[in-house]
Amino acid sequence: MAAHKRLHDGFEQDPDQPEKKRMERSVSFSTVIREAMVMKQVQSVFLVLEPLLRRVVQEEIQAGLVRSPRYIERSSPETPPAAEPPALRLAFPFPPALPIFTGSKIEDVHGEPLQVILVDAVTGSPCGALPQFMRVELVPLFGDFPPDGREDWTTGEFARGVVKERAGKRPLLTGDVGLTMRDGRAVVNDLQFTDNSSWVRCRKFRIGARVMPGSYEGGRVAEAMTDAFNVRDHRGELYRKHYPPALTDDVWRLEKIGKEGAFHRKLRQNGVETVQEFVRMLTVRPEILRAIMGDGMTDRMWEVTTSHAKTCDAGDKVYAYAGHGATVYVNSLCQLVRLEFAGVECAAQQLSRDQKAYVHRLYVEAFEQRHSLQEAEPLPAAMLLHASSSSNSLPMLQSKQPGRAAAASGDAALVPGQPGAGPPDRRRALRRPGQLWLPDVPEQLQLKMQEEQSFSCVH
Known part of the structure; x- marks a missing residue:
C-alpha cells in the first residue's frame, strides 16, 4: 500500500518537473544575457574614463611631488651638503604683452621681441660679457610655480614645474626655444604657445628660462620666469579689443561694443563703422551719438566706451x-x-x-x-x-x-x-x-x- 502511494505520488509529480526545469533554464539564460550587456556597457564607460582619470591622477601626483619636501632632489655624494647660492641668474627685462593667444608671436610690453639677460643674483644689475657663450632654453611652467610662493627653488624643483604637452599634441612652446646668449643677452625673435592654458589645474602658464646643462662651466645660474598669465585660443584673437584703438579699426574694437551685436548694428546703420567716425561724432555731436546707442547702453557703459575711444591717436594730419x-x-x-x-x-x-x-x-x-x-x-x-x-x-x-x-x-x-x-x-x-x-x-x-x-x- 505504501509502495503504491509512493508510486502514485511520483506519478503525479512527473508532469510538473519538465516545466519547472524549462523555467529554470529560461531564467538562467535571460540573466546571462542581461549581465553580458551590462558588462559591455561598463567596459565602454571604462574605456572613456580611463584616459581622463589617468590625466587627473598624473597632474595631482606631479603637483604633490613639487610641493612635498620628501621628493626634493638629493645631492650626489660628490656635491657638498650645503651648496652656495648662485652668483648669477637669468631674467626677463620686460614682461610679455598680454593677452597671449595660441599661435601668435609673443612680444614684450613695448612691442619688441622678448629678451633674456644675465644679471647679478644679488643686485639684479646686468652682467658684462662672459668668457664663453652659454645656451639658454625656454620652457613652459605651471602658473602656480614655485610652490608656496617662494622666490627661490632648486634645479630639480624647476624641472618638475615644466608643463608637458597633452597627449597627441605638439610641443607646448615652439619657436626659438633654444637660444645662444652672447654679451649677457639673448633675443627671442619667434615664440608661441600651441595650446591654451584652460586644461591645467591653475589655468595659467609662465615662461621659464634655464641654462642648458654642459653649456656653461661656471657655477649654477639661477633660472628666470615671467609672471603667470592665461593663454587663450587663437579664435578669441579675432574679437579682441585694441589698446589703444587705431583710426581705421572697426568700431566693435571699442569696449562694450560686440561684433555684430546690437550696438554695432545701430552704429553701422548710422554710418559709424570705424573708431575714427565714432570719435568724430563724439567730439562734435555727442548727443546724437548717445541717442544712437539707445537706452540699452547704460551711463557706466557709455563712460567705458567713450574713455576707450578717446585713447585713439589722432595722428599728425x-x-x-x-x-x-x-x-x-x-x-x-x-x-x-x-x-x-x-x-x-x-x-x-x-x-x-x-x-x-x-x-x-x-x-x-x-x-x-x-x-x-x-x-x-x-x-x-x-x-x-x-x-x-x-x-x-x-x-x-x-x-x-x-x-x-x-x-x-x-x-x-x-x-x-x-x-x-x-x-x-x-x-x-x-x-x-x-x-x-x-x-x-x-x-x-x-x-x-x-x-x-x-x-x-x-x-
Whole structure:
C-alpha cells in the first residue's frame, strides 16, 4: 500500500518537473544575457574614463611631488651638503604683452621681441660679457610655480614645474626655444604657445628660462620666469579689443561694443563703422551719438566706451575749413587745433561770444563736410591748440551733456549789453537783431556777409 502511494505520488509529480526545469533554464539564460550587456556597457564607460582619470591622477601626483619636501632632489655624494647660492641668474627685462593667444608671436610690453639677460643674483644689475657663450632654453611652467610662493627653488624643483604637452599634441612652446646668449643677452625673435592654458589645474602658464646643462662651466645660474598669465585660443584673437584703438579699426574694437551685436548694428546703420567716425561724432555731436546707442547702453557703459575711444591717436594730419574771414583747422578726429581770423592766428581764450558762435558754425560745417576737407600743411607744435582743452576754451563747440544742446543761447549771445557781450560800438548799434558781428573782421567784409546770409547759433 505504501509502495503504491509512493508510486502514485511520483506519478503525479512527473508532469510538473519538465516545466519547472524549462523555467529554470529560461531564467538562467535571460540573466546571462542581461549581465553580458551590462558588462559591455561598463567596459565602454571604462574605456572613456580611463584616459581622463589617468590625466587627473598624473597632474595631482606631479603637483604633490613639487610641493612635498620628501621628493626634493638629493645631492650626489660628490656635491657638498650645503651648496652656495648662485652668483648669477637669468631674467626677463620686460614682461610679455598680454593677452597671449595660441599661435601668435609673443612680444614684450613695448612691442619688441622678448629678451633674456644675465644679471647679478644679488643686485639684479646686468652682467658684462662672459668668457664663453652659454645656451639658454625656454620652457613652459605651471602658473602656480614655485610652490608656496617662494622666490627661490632648486634645479630639480624647476624641472618638475615644466608643463608637458597633452597627449597627441605638439610641443607646448615652439619657436626659438633654444637660444645662444652672447654679451649677457639673448633675443627671442619667434615664440608661441600651441595650446591654451584652460586644461591645467591653475589655468595659467609662465615662461621659464634655464641654462642648458654642459653649456656653461661656471657655477649654477639661477633660472628666470615671467609672471603667470592665461593663454587663450587663437579664435578669441579675432574679437579682441585694441589698446589703444587705431583710426581705421572697426568700431566693435571699442569696449562694450560686440561684433555684430546690437550696438554695432545701430552704429553701422548710422554710418559709424570705424573708431575714427565714432570719435568724430563724439567730439562734435555727442548727443546724437548717445541717442544712437539707445537706452540699452547704460551711463557706466557709455563712460567705458567713450574713455576707450578717446585713447585713439589722432595722428599728425591737419585739415582746414575756411569761412568768411575765418579758418578752422581740425585733426583727423575733428578736434579743433587752430583758429585764424582774417589770416591772423587767434587764441581761443581771446574770442568773444560772437566769435565763438561763428567758429562753432564753421566747426560744425567742417564736421558735416569731413570727407571732402582739404589736408593742410602740418602745423608746428607751438601753433596747435591742445585738442583736449579746445572744447573747454570754446564751450559752444560741445554740449555739456550728451543729448542736450549747448548751455549758452545764441540769441542771448548776440544781444548788445548782455554780460560778456562786450561794450557796444557803432557797428554793433547799426546791425539788425540776430546778425553776427565779428570785431576782428573788416567792416566792409562783414556788411557783405550780412547781405549774403544771416547767422544764428547752432544748438
